[in-house]
Amino acid sequence: MWRGERQVLAGVSLSVAAGECVHVLGANGSGKTTLLRVIAGLLTPEQGTVEWGGQATRKRRDEWFATIGYLAHSDALKPELTARENLAFDVGLRRRIHDQEIGAALGEVGLAHAQNQPAGFLSAGQRRRLAMARVTLAAAPFWILDEPYTNLDSAGAALVAGLLGRHLDAGGAALVAAHQPPTIPHHVPRRVELPS
Amino acid sequence: MNPTGILGAAWLAYRRDLLLALRHWGQVAQPLIFFVMITTLFPLALDPELAELRRIAAGILWVAALLASLLGLELLFRSDHADGTLEQMLLCGQPLTILALAKGLAHWTVCGLPIVLLTPFVATGIGVPFEAVGTAMKSLALGTGILSALGAIGSALTLGLRRGSLLLGLLVLPLAMPALIFGARAIDLSIHGDSARGPLLLLAAMLVLALTLAPPAVAAALRISAE
Numbered sequence: 221m222w223r224g225e226r227q228v229l230a231g232v233s234l235s236v237a238a239g240e241c242v243h244v245l246g247a248n249g250s251g252k253t254t255l256l257r258v259i260a261g262l263l264t265p266e267q268g269t270v271e272w273g274g275q276a277t278r279k280r281r282d283e284w285f286a287t288i289g290y291l292a293h294s295d296a297l298k299p300e301l302t303a304r305e306n307l308a309f310d311v312g313l314r315r316r317i318h319d320q321e322i323g324a325a326l327g328e329v330g331l332a333h334a335q336n337q338p339a340g341f342l343s344a345g346q347r348r349r350l351a352m353a354r355v356t357l358a359a360a361p362f363w364i365l366d367e368p369y370t371n372l373d374s375a376g377a378a379l380v381a382g383l384l385g386r387h388l389d390a391g392g393a394a395l396v397a398a399h400q401p402p403t404i405p406h407h408v409p410r411r412v413e414l415p416s
Numbered sequence: 417m418n419p420t421g422i423l424g425a426a427w428l429a430y431r432r433d434l435l436l437a438l439r440h441w442g443q444v445a446q447p448l449i450f451f452v453m454i455t456t457l458f459p460l461a462l463d464p465e466l467a468e469l470r471r472i473a474a475g476i477l478w479v480a481a482l483l484a485s486l487l488g489l490e491l492l493f494r495s496d497h498a499d500g501t502l503e504q505m506l507l508c509g510q511p512l513t514i515l516a517l518a519k520g521l522a523h524w525t526v527c528g529l530p531i532v533l534l535t536p537f538v539a540t541g542i543g544v545p546f547e548a549v550g551t552a553m554k555s556l557a558l559g560t561g562i563l564s565a566l567g568a569i570g571s572a573l574t575l576g577l578r579r580g581s582l583l584l585g586l587l588v589l590p591l592a593m594p595a596l597i598f599g600a601r602a603i604d605l606s607i608h609g610d611s612a613r614g615p616l617l618l619l620a621a622m623l624v625l626a627l628t629l630a631p632p633a634v635a636a637a638l639r640i641s642a643e
Contacts, residue, residue, distance in 0.1 A: 262503060263643055286419065286509040294500030300439040301432075309432045310501070313425050313508040313515075316418040354504075 299340025
């Protein structure tokens with residue numbers, strides 16, 4: 221991939237197995253977000269392929285998109301919609317979802333009290349929790365998380381670690397780009413460092 | 417997991433945009449206020465002679481509707497792009513063409529449909545006879561649909577560009593010229609008591625063409641803009 225006149229992600233190769241978390245780290249500008257966007261299918265690499273189950277993801281894009289839960293740098297929330305409405309619309313595009321599931325997910329991320337508040341009134345940390353609730357509700361086996369701990373306090377970070385642990389215990393896989401190594405109960409993430 | 421069907425996803429995308437428009441009613445009202453202002457200012461600026469106004473009424477209605485539609489188009493995908501929800505839409509596993517169609521339809525509902533519903537009031541104010549109001553509404557209903565479809569392509573192509581609104585106008589206005597010509601002609605024929613069937617059928621054909629070609633073009637443009 222080229223960013224302006226600078227090449228990033230040259231010769232990068234990694235694999236993620238079921239039940240495994242891969243921690244991508246590297247200096248600012250090393251291409252962590254670009255790597256995650258390429259893997260998610262939001263960017264097309266000049267060379268190389270992304271494969272899932274031995275098949276190129278670009279050849280079965282819709283199936284691949286249903287496989288991933290993606291948390292980007294931005295929380296991707298509509299400030300005018302309530303926390304509940306944001307989840308209902310976003311997750312509803314993927315799968316049929318009941319109100320109770322949304323309520324349970326909001327309770328799990330500590331936002332039960334704020335479910336009817338517009339997302340624009342939530343703090344940055346609460347919005348991150350809400351975005352994380354969307355990832356859990358997507359029921360996707362592969363999570364791609366870009367700086368999931370941004371704006372979170374220690375309780376929020378522990379919450380994300382707990383959600384990640386449960387996802388891996390259930391046989392899911394995760395790719396996490398973060399400056400700090402994620403501390404996941406019963407799991408040691410494999411480190412992949414991008415050259416600066 | 418019980419995946420959402422294509423129609424269910426389209427309905428959700430449509431409903432979400434309507435809800436957002438409802439909560440942002442000030443932005444939504446802007447094109448409508450513009451439409452009403454243009455059409456009511458003309459009689460004040462020109463000779464208020466009814467025959468004179470009637471002669472240019474079709475042009476006034478159509479140019480006002482065209483410019484009012486352009487005002488609302490910039491917002492069609494901009495906030496989705498800015499807040500990251502566009503990426504989530506791309507990754508939701510639903511055909512982007514269907515979601516683009518649903519969003520275009522929502523845009524027409526909040527921008528085009530109110531223009532059509534306001535037409536009887538503003539049209540009679542600029543001398544359109546009562547018998548021609550129906551044709552004016554049909555012409556603008558078809559025309560605003562075409563403008564929403566064409567505008568969605570322009571809006572998707574100019575996402576993330578600086579001064580995108582200027583470029584949007586340059587892209588959309590030339591494409592909208594045939595609709596403007598036949599739409600205004602339909603109203604003009606009806607004002608003079610002639611049949612407007614021909615231009616209206618042409619407009620309907622243009623709408624079908626726009627609805628068929630625009631969604632895949634919008635989807636491709638959104639994918640490029642997201643990169």
